[in-house]
Amino acid sequence: MKKIGSLLIAVLLTVSGVLAGCSSKETGADSKSKTISFMHWRGEDKDAFEELIKKFTEETGIKVEMAIYPSEQYPVQTVLRDGSTGDVFASNPGYQLQSLKKLGFYEDLSGEKFLDNFDPKLIEIGNVEGKQLAVPLQLVFNQPVYNQTLFEELGLEPAKDWEGFLKLCQTLKDNGYIPIAFPGADIGSGQFMNSMMMNNAPDEKIFDKLMSGKAKLTEEWWIKTLEQFKELADKEYIQKDSLGTKHDAAIALVAQEKAAMLATGSYAIASIRNLNPDIKLGLLAPITVPEDKAKYEGIHTTTFLLGVNKNSRKKEEAKKFIEFLSRPENASAYANQTSQHVTVKDVSYESEDLNNIVDWTTKKTRFQPRYLIPDENVEKAVLSSIQAVLGGESPGKAAEAAQAIVNQHIKK
The missing domain is CATH 3.40.190.10 (Periplasmic binding protein-like II)
Structure with missing residues (x-):
């Protein structure tokens, strides 16, 4: 009887331990299931x-x-x-x-x-x-952020056409400021291209047409955009070594009030203000066509x-x-x-x-064109053509090289 009793106690203790272990594991699993x-x-x-x-x-x-x-x-x-x-x-x-x-x-x-x-x-x-x-x-809003206080001090307002934008940039340069901080090492091309092309190619289906072969990067809408990028670079309205500048460095140029505009978007405002709490910031978009030809005011x-x-x-x-x-x-x-x-x-x-x-939530803005490019390789080709021009390539050759890549990915 003693042996039977001892055996029964041992079995009960074993079962109890197993159950306790299961309970512990289940609690742990339950805890983990509550973490996403x-x-x-x-x-x-x-x-x-x-x-x-x-x-x-x-x-x-x-x-x-x-x-x-x-x-x-x-x-x-x-x-x-x-x-x-x-x-x-x-x-x-x-x-x-x-x-x-x-x-x-x-x-x-x-x-x-x-x-x-x-x-x-x-x-x-x-x-x-x-x-x-x-x-x-x-x-x-994927368009340039600008130092409103600086603009007010210099008597400047956002321009309504391309000639006005160039004049604005020249005034900033003449007063010792970098007109546009451009982070070409990471996101600059993919952001600034949107407002630069929005009125040169107002058709919101332009990249669908590019993918079907009905539009080409060698046509006026993109050649003109690249020419305007080149004009900004040639006139030194974009900082030197822009292709080696990352977004954080470009943000710092604006926060330190060395540059008047940042060629990215509204999402950078908080970072600029973290570095310079006293700066007053606004948004603008370059209008690359005559005022009466402008369909869009900006990009969202x-x-x-x-x-x-x-x-x-x-x-x-x-x-x-x-x-x-x-x-x-x-x-x-x-x-x-x-x-x-x-x-x-x-x-x-x-x-x-x-x-x-x-x-800007009530202005005539266009959905970011870059995000309407359905193919990653084509997007890279488009952005590479901007970088090539900023690196010294002619707009025509840069567009031809990009179109050659597009041709490989056109949807038949």
Whole structure:
């Protein structure tokens, strides 16, 4: 009997231990299931997102691990495959959205109630073939930022035509300023090209036509754009060694009041103000045609598209995070801390910078043309032609070289 009793006790202890172990593992697994991954490239938004994530975790019990990558090294296609990273991920419109869609990485968000929190017109870019694959959070203006105080001191106003823009640049140069800080080493060509070409090629289907062979980079619309880039470089309205200048360095030139304009976009305003809290900033776009021929005043983009990884095992938690970010009070907090307009309805803008440029939300702006290039190789060819011209190549030869690459990728 003693042996039987001892054996029974041992069995019970073993079972108890196993159950305790299972319970411990299940608790750990449950804890892990309450953690989602959020990946993006906006390092300058880190503090704002950390505050929002803390609030989200306190409310829902769901933790968020944030992974931030440099924009030019954003590995979104390579890390989403197994579903362990990027439960919520940001992407750009254009070829990145299209390629991720082809790879099947987007969970269809159509019918989600949080879509009602957004301005429907501003999230159309994330709707592909009738499915809402992602929702853009940011409304940005991809056109030069300028030092308003400096312009006022010199009696300058944004120009209404190309000759006026050149005269403005010359006045800035004559007064010892770099007219345009151009970050040619990373994002400059891809940003400044938008406002430089918007009225030279007002047809918003121009890149669709390029891909079908109905338009060419060797035609007047692109040759003229390259000639105007060359004119700015030849007259030294763009800083020397612009192709070796990165965005952070160009931002510093404006913040230090060495340069009057930054050839990127409104998303750089917060970074400039971080370096120079007293600077007053506005937006302008070069008008490259006579005033009466100008169809557009500037460029806008709805971007930072938030999507849910279709391979994720935590889709419901991921959707809750997007819903949280789309609430007006949270979108307002994000907008005001980062100086970014957003696509969410009923947002309260308290930031001086945002209120200073809010009039651009009602101006005649065009969706960023570069994001309408559906092929990555063609986009690189277009941007390379700008860099070639800034490096000394003639516009005609640069356009021919780029068109040769386009010809290899034209859709038959």
